[in-house]
Amino acid sequence: xxxxxxxxxxxxxxxxxxxxxxxxxxxxxxxxxxxxxxxxxxxxxxxxxxxxxxxxxxxxxxxxxxxxxxxxxxxxxxxxxxxxxxxxxxxxxxxxxxxxxxxxxxxxxxxxxxxxxxxxxxxxxxxxxxxxxxxxxxxxxxxxxxxxxxxxxxxxxxxxxxxxxxxx
Numbered sequence: 001x002x003x004x005x006x007x008x009x010x011x012x013x014x015x016x017x018x019x020x021x022x023x024x025x026x027x028x029x030x031x032x033x034x035x036x037x038x039x040x041x042x043x044x045x046x047x048x049x050x051x052x053x054x055x056x057x058x059x060x061x062x063x064x065x066x067x068x069x070x071x072x073x074x075x076x077x078x079x080x081x082x083x084x085x086x087x088x089x090x091x092x093x094x095x096x097x098x099x100x101x102x103x104x105x106x107x108x109x110x111x112x113x114x115x116x117x118x119x120x121x122x123x124x125x126x127x128x129x130x131x132x133x134x135x136x137x138x139x140x141x142x143x144x145x146x147x148x149x150x151x152x153x154x155x156x157x158x159x160x161x162x163x164x165x166x167x168x
Contacts, residue, residue, distance in 0.1 A: 018048065018144040021154045027051075030141040036160045042153055046146040053139030058132045065129065069120030070113040077112015081105045 024030040030049045038044055062068075085104030145153045 081108015
């Protein structure tokens with residue numbers, strides 16, 4: 001077996017220990033602190049914003065029924081029908097082209113609505129009859145930097161106006 005070539009060493013995200021220099025209630029506040037550090041010459045590659053106390057929040061936005069799924073399928077069906085009509089050769093527009101286009105759009109709407117309803121029933125099986133969006137939230141956002149640059153970062157953040165972070 002031939003010898004394997006040596007792979008280059010890939011640097012890790014955190015080459016050494018990190019220290020939390022500030023904690024923020026909102027991500028935007030942590031982001032603002034990082035922007036402040038960048039503006040004052042701090043190498044932000046040496047830091048991270050770490051979400052602590054993560055939780056998943058699923059915001060319910062409405063009921064999903066076969067009827068609603070069918071209605072949602074109409075729009076894409078119309079687009080597919082129109083596309084097929086255009087691809088079928090009605091580009092040289094003549095007196096019968098409008099009827100062909102309307103027929104294709106109607107068939108597309110019908111097929112889109114049926115496939116929307118069938119897909120909803122097939123995929124959900126009646127178990128998930130609602131629509132929702134899931135997001136991840138954190139209780140706080142810690143600004144962490146490499147141990148050897150923590151003093152410099154903390155000094156820069158102490159000079160930041162209107163700082164709302166709790167001190168670490």
